[in-house]
Amino acid sequence: MESQQTVGRTFLPKLQAPPEWGIRPVTPDFRILRFLDFFVLWSSLGVGLLVLEAGALLVPGLSLGQALLAIGLGTLLGNLLLALTGVAGSDHAVPTMVLLRPVLGTRGSYLPSLLNLIQLIGWTAFEFWVMALAAERISLALWGVSGYGVWLVIFAAWCILLALGGPLVVVREWLEKFGVWLVYGVTLWMTYALFTQYDLGALWRQPGTGDMPFWLGVDLVVAMPISWLPLVCDFTRFARSSRGSFWGTFLGYGLANIWFYGLGALFILTLQVSEPTPEHLATAIMALTGGALALLVILVDETDNAFADIYSAAVTIQNVFPQVSQRLLVVIIGLVSLGLAAFLTMGRYFDFLLLIGSVFVPLFGILAADYFVVRGRRLQVDALYRQEGPYWYRGGVNWLGVGAWLVGVVVYHAIARGLPWLGASIPGFAVAFLLYLLLARLAGPHLGRE
Incomplete structure (x- = not known):
């Protein structure tokens, strides 16, 4: 009996939540995640129906070869930013929004916190929506019953419970023991089916319609890893x-992003999916794999994306209101996202991705310039949490940083609207990065340096 209880404790997920760290630095005894942990976490977060849908948007506007090139280049650019930003969090054991205080000022970091909260609630609602629609297809195929509203509530409740558990529980007790390995198996199954049942050589030779400029496609791919930048730390x-966090994040997310963007493009070209909607992709997956099991496994994995969004949304609010309970915020954010999910449509998804890129690509351009170049990865961690310190600037705002950020956003939108063939991600990042370096040089010691 005792041995059976031991086995149960070993393999069943732990439901006891760890302590709430809020936005304070994580203590050394809880800094335990290694390369494999981050590889598993980020490869799992890179998997999902929403990633398939984003990949499906690339074709047939681009040819298959162009789409795969855009996927590879966009993943490399966005993923490098993602992993480098994560280094700042692992250097000092603090969350992302707190790390924006040196570059924007303590109060200046409240604006990206608000924008991040909006995008995280939006992502959570999209995740709930896409999971419920796909699960509806399963229940219709198996039992002839829709149950969309019931599925919404079930997925929302499970994701809230995961967020209450926190990263250490989800990574060590759920993903590494169960979730990610099931998804790897199903993804290999889908990939094998595509390569053996369809003539991919003929698809490779098929030209695109030209409706999507190549660099706009790159922007669309960059947007996905960029959307995780405000969460990574x-x-x-x-x-x-x-080092472990950088390579685990870079390789894990890069592998999953390329794989699922590519599968999304192939689904549109091979399975005669008329539109890249959750319902159509769910039907295509079931047809390709011969049943609902593969789709069900992907849905189970999709929940960790919503977990990450809910958890980080709570941490983001605590950057402004650190005294509010993280667990209370988790429940509130989950319920708000559940209500919002009832009003979403697929037509808003493309614009949502590009809006994310326009805000956060330039923002992390100035963060990279400040942290890696101006400060050389050095921060006064205790000063991050007090007023009238080196990161308070004028009234709590570093207007030089805010200005460089806004210029980058304007450049991004100007290119996206007027010159979409040029691509807005690289210019938006470069302008914000270089302008901040110039302003930092002009400001000299008044920039809040140590």
Whole structure:
């Protein structure tokens, strides 16, 4: 009996939540995540029906070869930013929004916190929506019953419970023991089916319609890893080493993003999916794999994306209101996202992705310039949490940083609207990065340096 209880404790997920760290630095005894932990976490977060849908948007506007090139280049650019930003979190064990205080000022960081909260609630609602629609297809196929509203509530409740558990529980007790390995198996199954049942050589030779400029496609791919930038340090602050967090994040998310963007493009070209909607992709997956099991496994994995969004949304609010209970915020955010999910449509998804890129690509351009170049990865961690310190600037705002950020956003939108063939991600990042370096040089010691 005792041995059976031991086995149960070993393999069943732990439901006891760890302590609430809020936005304070994680203590050394909880900085335990290694390379494999981050590889598993980020490869799992890179998997999902929403990623398939984003990949499906690339074709047939681009040819298959162009789409795969855009996927590879966009993933490399966005993923490098993601992993480098995560290094700042693992260096000092603090969440992302707190790390914006040196570059924007303590109060200046409240604006990206608000924008991040909006995008995280939006992502959570999209996740609930896409999971419920796909699960509806399963229940219709198996039992002839829709149950959309019931599925919404079930997925929302499970994701809220995961967020209450926190990163250490989800990574060590759920993903590494169960979730990610099931998804790897199903993804290999889908990939094998595509390569053996369809003539991919003929698809490779098929030209695109030209409706999508190549660099706009790259922007669409960049947007996915960029959407995780405001969250990444919320997880890498638990890292044992910055090197492990960087390579685990870079390789894990890069592999999944390329794989699922590519599968999304192939689904549109091979399975005669008329529109890249959750319902159509769910039907295509079931047809390709011969049943609902593969789709069900992907849905189970999709919940960790919503977990990450809910958890980081709570941490983001605590950057402004640190005294509010994180667990209370988790429940409130989950319920708000559940209500919002009832009003979403697929037509808003493309614009949502590009809006994310326009805000956060330039923002992390100035963060990269400030942290890696101006400060050389050095911060006064205790000063991050007090007023009238080096990161308070004028009234709590570093207007030089805010100005460089806004210029980058304007450049991004100007290119996206007027010159979409040029691509807005690289210019938006470069302008914000270089302008901040110039302003920092002009400001000299008044920039809040140590």
